[in-house]
Structure formats: structure tokens, C-alpha cells
Amino acid sequence: MKCTMLGTGHAIVTHCYNTCFVLEEDHEYFLVDTGGGGQILTQLEQANIDLCSIKAVFISHAHTDHIMGVFWLIRMIGMYTMMGKIKEPIYLYSHPECIQKIINISKELFTKELSCLGKTLLFCPISDLEERKILNHRIQFFDTQAKKIAQFGFNYEYDDEHILTFCGDEPLSRENMCTSTTYLMHEAFCLYSQKETFKPERAGHSTALQACQLAEKLHIPNIILYHTEDTDISNRKMKYTLEGRSVYSGNIFVPDDLEVIEL
Ligand SMILES: [Zn+2]
Numbered sequence: 690m691k692c693t694m695l696g697t698g699h700a701i702v703t704h705c706y707n708t709c710f711v712l713e714e715d716h717e718y719f720l721v722d723t724g725g726g727g728q729i730l731t732q733l734e735q736a737n738i739d740l741c742s743i744k745a746v747f748i749s750h751a752h753t754d755h756i757m758g759v760f761w762l763i764r765m766i767g768m769y770t771m772m773g774k775i776k777e778p779i780y781l782y783s784h785p786e787c788i789q790k791i792i793n794i795s796k797e798l799f800t801k802e803l804s805c806l807g808k809t810l811l812f813c814p815i816s817d818l819e820e821r822k823i824l825n826h827r828i829q830f831f832d833t834q835a836k837k838i839a840q841f842g843f844n845y846e847y848d849d850e851h852i853l854t855f856c857g858d859e860p861l862s863r864e865n866m867c868t869s870t871t872y873l874m875h876e877a878f879c880l881y882s883q884k885e886t887f888k889p890e891r892a893g894h895s896t897a898l899q900a901c902q903l904a905e906k907l908h909i910p911n912i913i914l915y916h917t918e919d920t921d922i923s924n925r926k927m928k929y930t931l932e933g934r935s936v937y938s939g940n941i942f943v944p945d946d947l948e949v950i951e952l
Contacts, residue, residue: 690714690826690847690952694915694944695732696724699858699878699894700754702919705946706732707754708858708876710915711743712824712847712952718743719823721855723758730761736947740765741774745823748783749833749857750840751790763795763810767802770809778811782821782830784841785814815841831866835859836893844870847952854909858916860895864907872952873909875900876916880932887918901933901941913942913950 691713696706709722709729720743723729733740740762748756759781769775781788792812795803806812813821817832827846832839833856844866845853851871858876867873878894879887889896897914904912914929921928922945929943942950 690853692853692913692950692952693736693738694946694948694950695729695736697915697917697944697946698919699876699892699916700725700752704919704922707758708916709755709758711736711738712845712853713738714824714826714847716742717824720746720762722747722749722755723762725754725757727758727761729758730765732947741769743779744777746779746781747823747830747841747843748781748787748791749842749855750784750835750838751787752838752858755858756787756791759791760794760798763791763799763805764802766810767799767805770805771801775805775809778809780811780813780823782813782815782823784816784832784839786839788812788814817841831863833857833859834862842866851952853952859893860899861903864903867907867909870907870909872911872913873904873907874913874915875903877914877929878916879918880928882932897929897932897943898936901937904939905937909939911940911942912937913944915944917943 694710698705707724709724712719815830833842840857853872854870855874877897877900878889881896881898926943933941
């Protein structure tokens, strides 16, 4: 299984794209979040991902930096459906309120593209601890109990023995969801050493240090940090890794946009 980070930044970054990524196996894709707009199409193109090969989409929550790209996907899915390029349905998973927002906004924005809804784009409302299969692997969604807005994460069994845990964009509160985690995907708004500058707690976020402390406490072997500030992207990997390393003995990934992680 391959993880390509399409975006790695927080809500209002301008030097990278908002956090979203794809999991890939056998040229089929599972897209997690869509970023804040039309740049999702650029990111997919630059990662060489054919939109028609996306089999499933998950939207963690209805904040603009995660949901707005979906309307560009619907625009394209609608067009490709009319062209006969999409034959099998794409499944969109999210919690019911988020799906309702996507439907409501789509009805305001689109006319002929609406014909793909319920046909080539199928909405799948999920509930806490619900299990499904995506790309033939078991996934269990969970309510992250986020403070700002209803948000879901998931545990994805990307092979028989390994689990990727995605926590959305707030600090993990349900530690019991990570008992078998191989890779923890956790937000890190900034460095702990820069918390006075960026004030992550004010935005409901954590730091690289805090995320890595959590991974150490839970004995998780790998952590992927994302949803960061973007004032020093060229040194971000080095600085975040260095800070995390001081408290964490596992592997630290601080991907740049379009970076690929082999799980
Ligand atoms: Zn966010």
C-alpha cells in the first residue's frame, strides 16, 4: 500500500496545499479529504492519479480546508459520467451531517452534474465504529470526539497485520482506538518551541512534540505528521523530525506535498 500526500498544510496555508492524501493499491485509489478547492485537481494530476481510478472518498469533517475540494471532484465526476468514462460507482463516506452539507451545496452549485449523485457517486453515511471495506481492506470509522465540529477518523487494515490510524485534524482523544496501530497519522500545527508564535491550542491543535509524545506513550512504531503551518516548508521536515525525535523512539515522517510513503 502506498500513501501519497496531496497536501500537508493547515486550513489557510498558501505555500502548500491543505491536508489530504490518497492510499493506493493496484492502481486503485482511496482519497482521504479533498483540501480547500480546485487545487485538488492539480495535486491529483501532479501525483499522476487518474480521477476515474478513485474508488472511495472519505471526508473527515465539514471544514472548508477538507471539504471544498469535493465540489471540484463532483464537477469532474459529473462530466466524466456524461462522457461514459466512469462506469463503476465511487463511494463517498462521511458522517451524515457532512454528507447532507455536500448534497445541499451541490444542489445550489450544479445542474447537469447532479445526475451523477446517487449513480456514479454514492453517498455512504457512517456511524461511530462502523466497519466497511475499501480497496478490499477492512476499515473501521470512529468519531474522533473533536471539539469544534463533528469529525471522524478511521483504522484501516491495509494488509493482514498492519493498521493505519487517521485522526483527522485535532489531537487524538480516543487513545483506545490505537491499540494495534502501525502508522499513526496525527496533526502537528507547529513546533512546540514555536507555540507562543502560532498558539496551536487556540486553534485546537497540537505540536510536533506533543504528537510524538503521544505516539511514544502508545508504543506506536511510526508517526506521520501533517496539517502544519507553512512559514518554513523547506526546513519543516528537518525541524519537526528533530523535535519529535527528542521524545519518540519510532519512525517520524514529515512529508512534503506529493511525497509518497510506502506503508
Ligand atoms: Zn483542517
